[in-house]
Amino acid sequence: MNDTIVAISTALGVGAISIIRVSGNDAVRIVNKITKNKKLNNALSHTIHYDFIVDEDKIIDEVLISVMLAPKTFTKEDVVEINCHGGIATTNKVLELLLTNGCRLAEPGEFTKRAFLNGRIDLIEAEGVMDLINSKTEASRGLAINQISGKTSNLIKDLRQQIVEILANIEVNIDYPEYEDITVVTNQMLNDRLIDIEKRIKEILNKSENGKIVKEGINVALIGRPNVGKSSLLNCLLETDKAIVTDIAGTTRDCVEGTISIDGIILNIIDTAGIRETNDVVESIGVNKSIDLINKTDLVILLLNNNEKLIAEDIELLNKIKDKNYLIVINKTDLKQNIDISNLNQDKIVYISALNNSGIDNLKNKIKEIFNFDQIITSDLTYLTNARSISLLKNALKSINDIKIGLKNNLPIDMLEIDLKNVWEQLGSIIGETYEEELIDQLFSQFCVGK
Amino acid sequence: MEYEVIVVGGGHAGCEAALATAKKNHKTLLVTGRIENIATMPCNPSIGGSAKGIVVREIDALGGMMGKVADKSLLQIKMLNYAKGPAVRALRCQADKITYPKEMLKVLKNQENLDIKEAIVEDLIIDNNTVNGVILENGKKINSKIVILTTGTYLKSDILIGDTRTREGPHGEKPSNHLSDNLKKYGFKIIRLKTGTPQRIAKDSIDFSKTKIEEGDKVYHTFSFDDNPVYKIEEQIPCHLIYTTPLTHQIILENLNKSSMYGGLDDITGIGPRYCPSIEDKIVRFKDKEKHQLFLEPESLYYDDIYLQGFSTSMPRDVQEKMVHSLPGLENAIINKYAYAIEYDAIYPTQLKRSLETKIIENLFTAGQINGTSGYEEAACQGLIAGINAALKLENKEPLILKRNEAYTGVLIDDLVTKGVRDPYRLLTSRAEYRLLLRHDNADLRLREYGYQVGLIDDEKYQRLLIKKEKINNLINKLKKIKITPLQNDLLIELGSTPIKDGYALYDLLKRPEITYQKLIDKKIIDFEESEEIIEQVELNIKYEGYINKALKEANKLINLENKIIPDDIDYNKITNLASEAKQKLSEIRPTSIGQAIRISGVNPADIAILTVYLKKEYNK
Missing domain, CATH: 1.10.10.1800 (tRNA uridine 5-carboxymethylaminomethyl modification enzyme MnmG/GidA)
Structure with a gap:
């Protein structure tokens, strides 16, 4: 209850500026740690400071920081607010840095709760505070877990299983030392297992699907035969939304034709020029090229002509994308419908007319639906959860580093296990698994001990 | 009123409870089924072990007797986990099953203010939800201000061997047939638990040449902080190690349906401990394991039984004969006592306060196996705490509640009253979050001060x-x-x-x-x-x-939360915003602090937030 909490207090993706609010005893100290100039520790109350947020040496964002010291603040605790300018990805990164440096993500309604508990808000408002906590919690309950894709969540589950097996083995060595037929976990063995665990955590960190969406945007490939209207659609999309230049690493920037933003989420539209150029030569080359693209993207948009019947190439493309995340956009609704859609997945179809600029909003809504924008946008918690997951993963890596140091110093296994348990618990928090008896259950199902 | 305190049951919990109240000058009566069975060890002939050994040190630090009596009766002693680190070191001894009870009885008999009576208690005298004494089998009433129930496995205990069920206690004594029904009548939720014990083998009939010898440590140890060792290193008695054979497994699998637990009896309701599987459980659950480790442990210098640790079973006697004879060195073994399973009644422990007084009946305390635990050490530490708190209650003082960062004893009691039990509860080092603080070596530094304050340490x-x-x-x-x-x-x-x-x-x-x-x-x-x-x-x-x-x-965070007190009179139904599961759990367990409330399963952080706001609003805490 005395820890320092943090949350993004503006709706994400709406305004140009996002405000991150930090409250608690260590608010100033923690924020100071991630600034370039590191001058906040002696800052006077109610002052604003121009500075940069840094991750070690790397500059993340140019910011204004308001320092407000207790008691004249909303929560009656020390409060620091950071005005970030760099859009969703950087705001999220700043939040992540704060979490890694010792802040805890605020529970729903927690700032208000603190304001109340510290006597800032009237007693009459107490019911309101409780209602607020209740409603916000209802909305976000389970979100933290749903947020993480099944794939990532399974990776984490596997990893936790691997760790809990080692933990159970160490525990059984401790609680049943008389059993000579049970393998004793040695420092060497722990060291070997750790290499793999570390590698896998790093992989998860990189693979985290949602993190990727927020950080790097969604990669979308536009495919289809020539003259179905790919470039017209692209133009429609680009015209309605201001193109954003991104310098975020990791995108397939080499062939990004254009970048647009829908409700603050970045869409990288992948160039399909290659297909156009080679089309005249051999059809199959075009198909092969697009397959390549398909594999790199998060969403494939197959464009078909409303005015023409499906031909073999269309069918082949359809077959290639059927296991992917895809949409079928039927263009040229301004012309007569000759296309037979009876064999297509109706849920995936969106009609547009690039010429009349109609149906584009439908397409955007469909994309939002596919990637659960509702959850991401309406609840800033989604981003928070994501930053939270990432900071938890990073803290897990820190704990692994502690074990390595311990191993180097030849510390006894019971010390090393403390850090290994931390890794396991941090991973558990990400996917919402914190069943207390888990370790004990594992111990007795993995090992045969007892009178 | 003749007595201030009546302790019902003379096991490890009962002895510590009675000694604590009597030492604190409260006239105490210990009622037991049979005086000669006071402080006996009906199961394994050992005291201590991982986590448990630390509990024995804690008992000693607080002024209890288990460590001192164990020091006088040990056959061999070892420091476990020496290399695994300071937090997990613990002592384990083989204790003589004749000497230990004899020495404990001596202590009890020499204790002023303490009387011992042989009788079976079948009911309590209850007035106005307050206990006023006990009613014996013959209807005789004995009054007291406080009653501490430490009845162990003796509530409706049934011994199970193969397809037979016999209503008796571990030593063939009479159990209490009505006490648990009466407790139910007073509103207690009663659960049925099960445990088991292996065969005792005649020492002369074992060929020890086929076994591996397990000796005690070559340095001296004592459980107690006050004792000097009274044993000689070179005179310690060894244990022996053997493994089951393919034939053993074959015999068990062929006769599986004759085991009480696998169909021999169809009315088993008791839930057995996860950590004490019978040998048939082990073979069924760990099919791939070719052999299981068994220990031959000496029970006493004064008789020849060898305890066959790891071979607990509820097979019929003829199958047990075959099983035992399939073991290396035991081909011609004579079984002095067959293995059995035992079913018994216990109180669901969330009905207790952290002082171990029951919530339903004032001045009624319970400790030991009746609270759903297993193990001598677990029983003894609860007995001591119940005794101390009974005395403090008589003296109108605040109870002694050990926190999770202060003692394994605190972890155990908090787990019991906050989470309840699924199967008989055994202490494990992994149950303690702060085990680096709860070490074997610093039990006195952690707890003696409390022992002194309550008056058990001179x-x-x-x-x-x-x-x-x-x-x-x-x-x-x-x-x-x-x-x-x-x-x-x-x-x-x-x-x-x-x-x-x-x-x-x-x-x-x-x-x-x-x-x-x-x-x-x-x-x-x-x-x-x-x-x-x-x-x-x-x-x-x-x-x-x-x-x-x-x-x-980390522990400081816990202490802060523990210091946020929830008043006794709180009505959770009045907190409209609380989730209904939280309401129900909180009403049932009635945590005394926010720290305890957080540990209740089914109470989530939002409920805690709402609860804190409500407390501030209603009590301005």
Whole structure:
């Protein structure tokens, strides 16, 4: 209850500026740690400071920081607010840095709760505070877990299983030392297992699907035969939304034709020029090229002509994308419908007319639906959860580093296990698994001990 | 009123409870089924073990007797987990099953204010939800202000062997048939649990040449902080190790349906402990395991039974004969006592306060197996706490509640009353979040102060504790002050350590993994005398300072939450915003602090937030 909490207090993706609010005893100290100039520790109350947020040496964002010291603040605790300018990805990164440096993500309604508990808000408002906590919690309950894709969540589950097996083995060595037929976990063995665990955590960190969406945007490939209207659609999309230049690493920037933003989420539209150029030569080359693209993207948009019947190439493309995340956009609704859609997945179809600029909003809504924008946008918690997951993963890596140091110093296994348990618990928090008896259950199902 | 306290049951919990109240000058009566069975060890002939050994030290630190009696009756003793680190070290001894009860009975008989009576208690005298004494089998009433139930497995106990069910206790005594029904009548939720014990084999009939010998340690140990060892290292009695054979497994699998638990009896309701599977459980659940480890443990110097640890079963006697004879060295073994399973009634422990007084009936305390635990040590520490708190209640004082960061005893009681039990509860080191703080070596530093405050530790022992604390502080200060200089770099290099450029405090030097206190003495870098006990504390605190500080920081968070008190009279139904599951759980368990409330499963952080706001609003806390 005395820890320092943090949350993004503006709706994400709406305004140009996002405000991150930090409250608690260590608010100033923690924020100071991630600034370039590191001058906040002696800052006077109610002052604003121009500075940069840094991750070690790397500059993340140019910011204004308001320092407000207790008691004249909303929560009656020390409060620091950071005005970030760099859009969703950087705001999220700043939040992540704060979490890694010792802040805890605020529970729903927690700032208000603190304001109340510290006597800032009237007693009459107490019911309101409780209602607020209740409603916000209802909305976000389970979100933290749903947020993480099944794939990532399974990776984490596997990893936790691997760790809990080692933990159970160490525990059984401790609680049943008389059993000579049970393998004793040695420092060497722990060291070997750790290499793999570390590698896998790093992989998860990189693979985290949602993190990727927020950080790097969604990669979308536009495919289809020539003259179905790919470039017209692209133009429609680009015209309605201001193109954003991104310098975020990791995108397939080499062939990004254009970048647009829908409700603050970045869409990288992948160039399909290659297909156009080679089309005249051999059809199959075009198909092969697009397959390549398909594999790199998060969403494939197959464009078909409303005015023409499906031909073999269309069918082949359809077959290639059927296991992917895809949409079928039927263009040229301004012309007569000759296309037979009876064999297509109706849920995936969106009609547009690039010429009349109609149906584009439908397409955007469909994309939002596919990637659960509702959850991401309406609840800033989604981003928070994501930053939270990432900071938890990073803290897990820190704990692994502690074990390595311990191993180097030849510390006894019971010390090393403390850090290994931390890794396991941090991973558990990400996917919402914190069943207390888990370790004990594992111990007795993995090992045969007892009178 | 003749007695202030009546303790029902003379097992490990009952003995500690009765001694505590009597020592604190409250006239106490211990009622037991059979005096000769007081403090017997109906299952394994050992005391201590991982976590449990630390509990015995805690009992001793608080002024209980288990450690002192164990020291007098041990056949062999070992320090477990020495290499695995300071937090998990614990003593385990083989205790003589004749000597231990005899010595404990001596203590009880010499205790002033304590009477012992042979009888079976079948009911309680209850007025106005307050207990006023007990009613015996013959209808006789005995009054008292406080009753402590420590009935062990004797509530409606059934012994199960193969397809037979016999209503009796572990030693063939009469169980209490009505007490648990009466408790149910008073509103207690009663659960049925099960445990088991293996065969006792005639020592002469075992061929020990086919076994591996397991000896005691070659250094002296005592459980008690006050005793000197009374045994001789070279006279310790060994245990022996054997493994099951393919034939053993075949016999068990062929006869599986004859086991009480696998179809021999179809009315089993008791839930057995996960950590004490019967041998048939082990073979069914771990199919791939070719052999299972068994220990041959001596029960006593005064008779020849060998306890066959690891072979607990509820097979019929004829199958047990075949099973035992399939073991190496036991081909011609004579079984003196067959293995059995036992089913018994227990109180669902969330019905208790952390003082171990029941919530339903005032002045009624329960401790030990009746609360759903298993193990002598688990029972004894609860008995001691129930005894202390019964006495404190008579004296109108606040109860002694040990926190999770203070003692395994605190972890155990908090787990019981906050989470309840699924199967008989055994202490494990992994149940303690702050086990680096709850060490074997510092039980006195953690708890003697409490023992002194409640009046179970005398002035002399307390003075000794104060001197020990002072010596520890002095040594730490000394090591911080004394510096080595680069002139001594030769010595450092000899120790395989990096040379230094400036003066370097011994305190910091000791943090280096390759440096030990002993090595500094050997190299005459340290030239002053100090006792091993003090050096151990200091060195441990220096070497693991980082980890210990981390644990202390975590523990402080817990203490803060524990200090946020929830008033007794809170009505959770009035808190409209609470989730209904939280309402129900909180009403049932009635936590005394926010810290305890957080540990209740089904109560989530939002509920805690709402609860804190409500407390502020209603009680302005």
